[in-house]
Amino acid sequence: MEFTVNKSDLVRELGLSQGVVEKKTTIPILSNVLLEAAGDSVVLTATDLESGIRVSCPAKVKKPGSGTIPAKKLLDYVRLLPDSDVQVKVQENHWATLVCGRSRTRIAGMSRESYPDLPAMPEKLAEIPAGLLVGMIQRTIFAISAEESRFTLNGALMILKKDAITMVATDGHRLAMTESKIDLAGVTGNYRALLPRKAMAELLKLSAEAGADAIVEFAGDDNHLFFRIGDRLLLSRKLTGNFPDFERVLPKDQPHAITLNRDELRSAIERVSQFSDERSRAIRVLISPGEMKVYSSVSDTGESEENLPVQYDGPKTEIGFNAQYLVDFLRAVPQDTVGLHFKDPNSAGEMRPGGETEAVYRYVIMPMRI
Amino acid sequence: MERPPVKTYLHVDMDAFFVSVEELFDPSLKGKPVVVGGRANERGVVSAASYAARKYGIHSAMPLRTAYQRCPHAIFVEGHRERYTEYSRKVYDILCRFSPRVSMASIDEAYVDLEGTRKLHGPAFQAAHRLHETIRAETRLNCSIGIASSRLVAKIASDQAKPNGVLWVLPGTEVRFLAPLDVRKIPGVGKVTEQNLRAVGVRKVGDLARLDEGFLASKFGKWGLALAGKALGLDAGGWFDGEVGEAHDPKSVSHEHTFREDTADLAGLQATLLRLSEKVARRLRDHSLFTRTVQIKIRYSDFSTFTRARTLDHATHLDTEIAAAAKELFGANWTGQPVRLIGVYAQGLEHSEGQMSLLEEEKTRRWRDAMSAVDRIRDRFGESSVSLARSLQADYHERVHENPENLPGKEPRGKEPGGKS
DSSP states (O other), X not given: OEEEEEHHHHHHHHHHHHTTSOSXXXXXXXXXXXXXXXXXXXXXXXXXXXXXXXXXXXXXXXXXXXXXXXXXXXXXHHHTSOSSEEEEEEOTTSEEEEEETTEEEEEEOBOGGGSOOOOOOXXXXXXXXXXXHHHHHHHHXXXXXOOTXXXXXXXXXXXXXXXXXXXXXXXXXXXXXXXXEOOOTTOOSOEEEEEEHHHXXXXXXXXXXXXXXXXXXXXXXXXXXXXXXXXXXEEEEOOOSOOOOHHHHSOSOOOEEEEEEHHHHHHHHHHHGGGSOTTTOEEEEEEETTXXXXXXXXXXXXXXXXXXXXXXXXXXXXXXXXXXXXXHHHHHOOSSEEEEEEOOTTSOEEEEESSOOSSEEEEEXXXXXX | OXXXXXXXXXXXXXXXXXHHHHHXXXXXXXXXXXXXXXXXXXXXXXXXXXXXXXXXXXXXXXXXXXXXXXXXXXXXXXXXXXXXXXXXXXXXXXXXXXXXXXXEEETTEEEEEOTTOHHHHOSHHHHHHHHHHHHHHHHOOOEEEEEESSHHXXXXXXXXXXXXXXXXXXXXOHHHHHTTSBGGGSTTOOHHXXXXXXXXXXXXXXXHHHSOHHHHHHHHTHHXXXXXXXXXXXXXXXXXXXOTTOOOOOSOEEEEEEEEEEEOOHHHHHHHHHHHHHHHHHHHHHTTOEEEEEEEEEEETTOOEEEEXXXXXXXXXXXXXXXXXXXXXXXXXXXXXXXXXXXXXXXXXXXXXXXXXXSSHHHHHHHHHHHHXXXXXXXXXXXXXXXXXXXXXXXXXXXXXXXXXXXXXTOOTTTSTTOOO
């Protein structure tokens, strides 16, 4: 195999595929990127067996063929080259030679024979604007559980209906649910799938590169989900298991609500949480008529308190929350005002964007007992 | 510089406690070599030995089989944990009548701070004498009492007073009292330290006292500094942090089990883990504490020992949640080889439950209610009256050990604010 590519094209595409490359070295070949040169392009493939990515860049192909090269080493090296053409040649012994201007390098590759095949993308199920998908991912991804043992919570539930997409993520303490109206004529009934966090993060990268107006073609088979944006294809194994019945968790009865300025609330919480227990991040909010007090204390370090004016005439209510959970929402919500809905210190609270919003966005947070 | 006021501490140490309690229930044991801990041919160690048995070189922590070799005609008894706990509590109650500041150091020894009790009980020696008499009268058990200006010297004095004596080390005479004693008499000085001290020519506490503090610090670090202080009769070193009678929260709670025979039976091992988890959870609830980190210990037949820990995403004191973490850790780390000992530890203890669960709050609440009912039943009818079903499969054999739960004074049950009501 022998081809010539533009350095910045190669760096961009290698960069996009880098997140998928296996970090652990249990299967050495998965640390490599598969290069396949044919026609007028070279196709780059990376996979960790859970997810896979296929990207390409225009190339002058002198001799079609394929080979694999350590992905990180390749990117780290090419990035340092001057911005011009790079000539790549992979020999029978799997060694790759890179020539760029006066630079010449040989990298030990591995046979492509042992590189796993990615499943083929089935017929597309829906077309989703990248901007819409990005918004939904950003509104939910932070609520995904970081605990590996809770594997059904290591991703988001995605539900496609003929007129809407719903995305839900929870770590068992808080839950983010968002729903966007969209015409998906091709979808019949409810299409449900669990999308792993890693795939969501990669989707954000691919969408950012393609722009908000790009269209994401979506498809799924029994085990995999496929997202194609232009020439780039991301695929991911579905998470297995039963996602919790989120509708049961969404509060139905919340007698009290206050509206707050997002940035003021966020700054207040961030300041106060400097004096919360580092591990639990516990802060308290005390909502009384006309005023909301946010405060915290660490017995041996200090204490901090902030007062925010609110319109409220219900009973005095004090609730403990994990400051991080509140801030996560305030960072993700695009609107300037937010509503805090609550019942009592032992029931789930809920935050929503203030005012009329296009997309449904509900964020349910369980309190802390302090 | 003003001298701090001289304190007066008693160290009360029950004489051959387990054996003496057994003798109350079976007077025929009196004066005979008795070994508490298990049967002679069993695995396990000696929990206590009568004075007659000690003459054969039997001491606590010695393997039962060794004890049998030393004295084949000794009487081996299993021991009755609940009896010791009951008598320990009786002693504790008596001590509390003499001073509000009482710390049980273990099931059979306690420190009493006599500060402010002079009007009520008179001078220290008189108070100690009356205490000695009262314990004897109300429990029919002998004890030995050391009186000194530091807990360290009081403890060493009670040891010198044994059996059934009271010894007062007058303030100012501590150094002279300690000087002729072997360094091993200092609590915390074991074989290793003893050997290291011998290497620098130290055999007696007096030799130690003559050494330069800086030299000891350079040789043994912090421990060396503590040793220098101890040699002068001071409560030096972390062991004596805090005052007598202060409620301390434990830093961790653990239970271990040594199998009678090494076992690779998965169901039995899991049942034992569950039983240990139940006990750990019970103690957490008694202290109104919650754990965030569950650790297990596995010791195989060849004594190779592994610990593995998992941090939970929320704090808990529920049997089921601790057991689930322990079981998962075990499943992921057990090699399949026969196990000699397993243990369950709760660490990262917190005073509040913290984050509530969104998905399982209902379930958690039901378990919490159930466990508080179970605790009440166990309080009335004993620890083994209620168990999770699977833990009943454990070949579990309650062994007495030095620091059982429910130890009065050690266990501020119901005393802390916000404790169980």
